[in-house]
Amino acid sequence: MLADPEAVPVLEPPLTEARMRAAVAARDAGFDGRFVYAVRSTGVYCRPGCPSRAARPDNLSFHAGPAEAEEAGFRPCRRCRPDQAAPSRQLAQKITHACRLIEAAQTPPTLDALARAVGLSPFHFHRTFKAVTGVTPKTYAQAHRAARAADSLAEGKSVTESVYAAGYGAPSRFYADGAERLGMNPSAFRKGGAGERIAFAIDSCALGRVLVAATERGICAILLGDDEETLRRDLASRFPKAEIVGGDAAFAATVAAVVRLVEAPEAAFDLPLDIGGTAFQQRVWQALRRIPAGTTATYADIARAIGAPAAVRAVAMACGANALAVAIPCHRVVRSDGALSGYRWGTARKAALLAREGGER
DSSP, rough: SSSOOOGGSSSSOOOOOHHHHHHHHTTGGBBBBEEEETTTHHHEEEEEEESSOOOOGGEEEEEESHHHHHHHEEEETTTTTSOOOOOHHHHHHHHHHHHHHHHSSSSSOOHHHHHHHHHOOOHHHHHHHHHSSSSSSHHHHHHHHHHHHHHHHHTOOOOOHHHHTTTTTSSSHHHHHHHHHHSSSSHHHHSSSSOEEEEEEEEEEEEEEEEEEEESSEEEEEEESSSSSHHHHHHHHHHHSSSSEEEOOHHHHHHHHHHHHOTTSSOOSSBBOOOOOOOOHHHHHHHHTTTTTTTEEEHHHHHTTTTTTTTEEEEEHHTTOBBBBSSGGGGGGEEETSSOOOOOOOOHHHHHHHHHTOOOO
C-alpha cells in the first residue's frame, strides 16, 4: 500500500532498442500498442506480437506507431493489422464502454441490451466482461449502485433518499445486497459504524504486531505495526462510532489463522472476509487476490486486468485503501521498474512477505 501516491509511475519505463528487439523475437503481444517494427526487405510494418515468420534482425527498424512507420514508407501487415486496435484491446474497450453504460444508467441495463450496445452476443459479452473485470455484469451493476448509495450516505443523506437516488426500486432491494457491499448495514455506514459490533485482538507475528478485527460476517481489518496503541487508533478511525470490543476465547482461533497467514502468506486462507469499498476498489482487490503467491504484478498490470489501463494512479490508491493485509495481497504489487515502492505497513514488511513466498524483492 502506498505511503506516497505521487511516487507511483504513470508511464511504463522507456523502451530501448534492445527491449524492442527482445519483444519482437519473443512475439510478445504485451508490447502491442507500444511500438511497431518494420521489415526493410518487405516494406511491411507489424505489431511486436505478429505471428509472421521472423525477419533478419538487421532488416528491422522500430517506430513509435503506425503513423511514424507509414511516414517512413512502410505499409501495414495484412496478418496482424497493426494500424487497427489489437483484438484484446478492442474487447477491453467494449467492456470499458459497457461499464460506463452501467454507471450512467439509473437502473441496471439488461444483459441483452449491454451486449447489443457493444456488438457482441450475450454469451460472448458475459464471458468477456467477467474475464476483463473479474465480476459479472450483474455483480458490477450491484456494486456500482451500492457504491453510489454509500457515497450519498457518507454525505449525511437519509437511507431512503440515498437508496432511491442510487436507482433502487425499493429500500428492501438495497438491504438485500447493500450490507455485503458496505460491510455493514446502510444506516450504520452513514453513522460511521454506529450500531455495528466489531471484535478485535492483537497478537505477535513474524512482522511485529497484528490487529485482527471482525464483524459477525467476517474479518474486516488486518492491520500490521509495532505499537498496539497505534493499531487501536487505526481501527477506531475506520469505525469511529462502532462498538469495538475485545475478542473472546473463540476469537483467538481467528487471530491464530491470521498469524499463520502472515507466517506463510502463500498458504490457503478460507476464513470469511467482510470487504467494503467502492465498486472500483472491489475490482482492484479482486484482481489482487488472483495474483499467485510467489509472483508480482505492476500497478499497470492491475489496471489492464480490470479493463481500466489508464487508471494506474487510481489502482495505487485502491491498494493504499486496503485494510486486509496479506488476505488481500497488495504486497504483491510493485512498480513498473520492479521497485517495491510504498506499502502502508512499511516496505521492509513488504519485502519480508515476498521473501516468504519466494517472490521478487
